[in-house]
Amino acid sequence: MTVEQGRLRRAREDEVPALEELMRAASLIWPDHREDLLAHPDAITVPVDEVRAGRVRVHEQDGEVTGFATVQAVRGGEAELDALFVRPASMRRGIGARLVEDAAARxxxxxxxxLAVTADANASAFYGRCGFRMVGETPTRFGPALRMLRDLISEPVPPPAR
Ligand SMILES: CC(C)(COP(=O)(O)OP(=O)(O)OC[C@H]1O[C@@H](n2cnc3c(N)ncnc32)[C@H](O)[C@@H]1OP(=O)(O)O)[C@@H](O)C(=O)NCCC(=O)NCCS
Structure with missing residues (x-):
């Protein structure tokens, strides 16, 4: 994996349309979901509340957003990685893995x-590489998906995130 340069930061509210466009382009790379997504464009949303709450983090390089991740607030010791998308032209450069490490640390x-994720089966190799293990299946709007977990207990507690 190439180690991608660039930086991670909080998403801004005015970026929501651009993030939704990135999400749309990234989601369409898996051929088995193209039809569903094209038929249900409402499935492509980045909740502005989560952006306002600082729960959406973007990877930016040369002034361009190349990926983003959303993590929900911790409940019962578990945090949910709710969205993770990398711009197709920037895939396989380590950006997704970097966003996961940031999400895990935060x-x-x-x-x-x-850290839990409902993973598209196409992304299971990626999540396995990022330290997640499969714990089962779960239904979603577009069919069954994988439930995957990464244990954080053995990981050092970083200083409070800004
Ligand atoms: C899944 C996704 C976020 C990965 O982002 P990425 O920046 O391309 O991933 P990385 O470069 O950090 O990959 C890290 C490692 O994961 C594995 N990996 C990544 N993409 C993979 C793929 N398509 N197939 C198999 N393994 C893959 C590889 O081992 C890779 O290391 P390598 O490139 O040295 O072989 C990106 O493909 C994406 O946005 N997909 C569409 C949306 C999606 O499925 N999101 C997840 C929703 S559950």
């Missing part, structure tokens, strides 16, 4: 002992 700092 969740750990908020007291989470696990």
């Amino acid at each position: 969740a750990r700092a908020e007291g989470a002992v696990r």
